[in-house]
Amino acid sequence: MRLKLSQRVLGLEASPTLAITSRAKELKKKGHDIVSFTAGEPDFDTPSHIKEAAIRAINEGHTKYTPVGGIDELKEAIIERYRKDHSLEYSKEEILVSCGGKHSFYNLCQALLDQGDEVIVPAPYWVSYPPMVRLAGGVPRIVSTDEKDGFKISPEELENAITEKTKAIVINSPSNPTGAVYSHEELKALVEIAVERGVLVISDEIYDKLVYGEVESVCAAGVCEGARENTIVLNGVSKSYSMTGWRIGYALGPKELIDAMMRIQSQSTSNPTSISQWASVAAISGSQQCVEEMKREFKKRRDIMVDGLNSIEGISCIRPHGAFYVFANVSALFGRRYNDRVINSSVEFASFLLDTVEVCVVPGAGFGDDRFVRLSFACSEEDIKKGVERIREAVGLLR
Numbered sequence: 001m002r003l004k005l006s007q008r009v010l011g012l013e014a015s016p017t018l019a020i021t022s023r024a025k026e027l028k029k030k031g032h033d034i035v036s037f038t039a040g041e042p043d044f045d046t047p048s049h050i051k052e053a054a055i056r057a058i059n060e061g062h063t064k065y066t067p068v069g070g071i072d073e074l075k076e077a078i079i080e081r082y083r084k085d086h087s088l089e090y091s092k093e094e095i096l097v098s099c100g101g102k103h104s105f106y107n108l109c110q111a112l113l114d115q116g117d118e119v120i121v122p123a124p125y126w127v128s129y130p131p132m133v134r135l136a137g138g139v140p141r142i143v144s145t146d147e148k149d150g151f152k153i154s155p156e157e158l159e160n161a162i163t164e165k166t167k168a169i170v171i172n173s174p175s176n177p178t179g180a181v182y183s184h185e186e187l188k189a190l191v192e193i194a195v196e197r198g199v200l201v202i203s204d205e206i207y208d209k210l211v212y213g214e215v216e217s218v219c220a221a222g223v224c225e226g227a228r229e230n231t232i233v234l235n236g237v238s239k240s241y242s243m244t245g246w247r248i249g250y251a252l253g254p255k256e257l258i259d260a261m262m263r264i265q266s267q268s269t270s271n272p273t274s275i276s277q278w279a280s281v282a283a284i285s286g287s288q289q290c291v292e293e294m295k296r297e298f299k300k301r302r303d304i305m306v307d308g309l310n311s312i313e314g315i316s317c318i319r320p321h322g323a324f325y326v327f328a329n330v331s332a333l334f335g336r337r338y339n340d341r342v343i344n345s346s347v348e349f350a351s352f353l354l355d356t357v358e359v360c361v362v363p364g365a366g367f368g369d370d371r372f373v374r375l376s377f378a379c380s381e382e383d384i385k386k387g388v389e390r391i392r393e394a395v396g397l398l399r
């Protein structure tokens with residue numbers, strides 16, 4: 001048999017960042033002392049009260065199918081949390097629990113998009129948005145934002161990007177990769193336009209708990225009249241509670257859309273893992289002290305990383321207000337060379353760092369901006385200091 005794959009999967013682009021991270025892993029395995037700034041997840045252990053809730057769930061026999069869209073106890077915990085944190089009222093029919101925030105977004109695309117429908121995606125964006133939109137037949141309409149605007153899309157830019165095919169806009173605040181956080185006013189201005197133009201707001205708030213005191217994270221569903229009915233909020237436990245492996249995400253939005261997403265889920269994964277759902281109840285309704293501790297640590301590391309990078313000639317970055325990434329501008333180094341090697345892109349800069357000083361960063365190309373590299377501070381303070389000094393040394397080699 002000659003295997004012929006679908007056009008759908010053939011059209012899925014390979015991640016340009018994968019090559020570098022897998023090379024770094026390879027070197028590490030061979031014993032090289034690699035400093036890696038590539039982590040897309042907190043480096044902390046899942047808090048023990050959450051793990052205990054999972055063990056209890058197993059012992060109590062919560063090991064069977066649950067309702068497709070999640071257990072009532074978890075939906076109630078989510079409802080309570082949105083009431084308390086954002087003064088928003090949701091009912092159980094307006095919530096769908098899925099196998100991670102990524103799965104929530106995937107279900108949404110499948111339930112919402114027809115061939116040719118456009119989704120506005122501000123760049124820099126999370127690498128997974130465009131492929132998931134395309135897998136559903138949609139067309140990601142990338143709108144570049146600028147560092148001087150704090151990597152935020154303006155109302156005018158949104159207005160100009162809307163066509164008669166526009167179905168939705170993705171807002172990710174706090175953002176991966178830039179750490180940008182939209183203020184209430186900024187978000188309101190965008191959501192008002194979306195409401196007026198009948199464009200759904202997809203608000204990915206997976207990092208909403210991880211902000212560092214300069215600004216608050218705002219839920220897009222509560223910013224103005226009509227916002228709640230016009231917004232689907234995506235969230236999950238992966239980042240806030242260091243639970244990436246447990247695979248629990250959730251969506252809050254209009255009942256009709258949630259129901260459609262649930263039908264997609266019912267014919268693909270069915271319910272997310274029963275045990276993880278019970279652990280998530282403990283995470284969301286238990287003490288939030290663990291989040292505070294993680295935040296304190298992240299903030300300290302962020303400042304060391306930002307100050308260190310900004311003290312290197314040719315590299316600059318703005319201080320991210322949320323998430324755990326620094327998006328550093330390295331374009332001032334473009335055109336410089338080391339031996340017969342010329343640096344002209346984020347990928348070339350990242351491979352240069354790996355080859356010369358064994359530091360691994362993620363090229364910005366995969367996030368839609370080739371002038372930058374992403375550095376995660378979900379690693380030890382010691383690694384941050386060591387890695388930054390190595391980068392300084394590498395940049396010093398460039399002529």
Ligand SMILES: *Cc1c(COP(=O)(O)O)cnc(C)c1O
Pocket residue numbers: 099100101102103126172175176204206236237238239244248249
């Ligand atoms: C990590 C992440 C998610 C969701 O991750 P899951 O592990 O699938 O819950 C969603 N959006 C962004 C921007 C992320 O960085």
